[in-house]
Amino acid sequence: MLGLILVLKGFGTEEHRRGLPPLFRMIRGGGIETLLTEHEHEHEKILAHARRGFRANARQLNPRANSWYFFFITEMKTQGIGPVFQVSSLDGALKYYQKVLGFKEDFQFGAYAGISHGDACVHLCAHRFHQRPIGGGTAFVFCDEVDEYFQEIKKNGAIVKVEPADQPYGMRDFVVLDPDGNQLNFGCGIRPAGVADHT
Secondary structure, X not given: OEEEEEEEOOOOOHHXXXXXXXXXXXXXXXXXXXXXXXXXXXXXXXXXXXXXXXXXXXXXXXXXXXXXXXXXXXXXXXXXXXXXEEOOOHHHHHHHHHHHOOOEEEEEEOOEEEEEEOOEEEEEEOOOOOOOOOOOOEEEEEOOOOHHHXXXXXXXXXXXXXXXXXXXXXXXXXXXXXOOOOEEEEEEEOOOOOOOOOO
């Protein structure tokens, strides 16, 4: 996402604001984020915020005092999320997730591994550096169907906690556990979100 912050120093009064050039009024009217600061300390706070929260490229258009600064801001774009399940045995967990649930191993580094099924990924952690409890993880995996997959993994020996069922929140889902008790919910939409059954 690309945004624009325009910082002006020394234009503090309403009269000054009315006298701003058309470019500023155009930017402001176009819905792009625009900030007007009146004091030096506010200006510095904005600069600090921009540097801390964004990748900012500042360009000074006028070298005089009270000059214009444009900050072209690029926000970070997230690319995914990987829940981390604490397990007692990495080898045992990998075997279960691959042989029973049909995941594939993406990487392994020491006592830590990443697995995936389609676009969904989970990380498995067997080291105890952070002293996390074993078996307390939960993740919801969004799918395009669940029944055929459920029958397949049930034959493979999946630890079933809840069988597939239509839910009032618009999903059909089921729940399985891994050998350590980490919980995976698999679900697909059966109606628009928020449209519940009426009896």
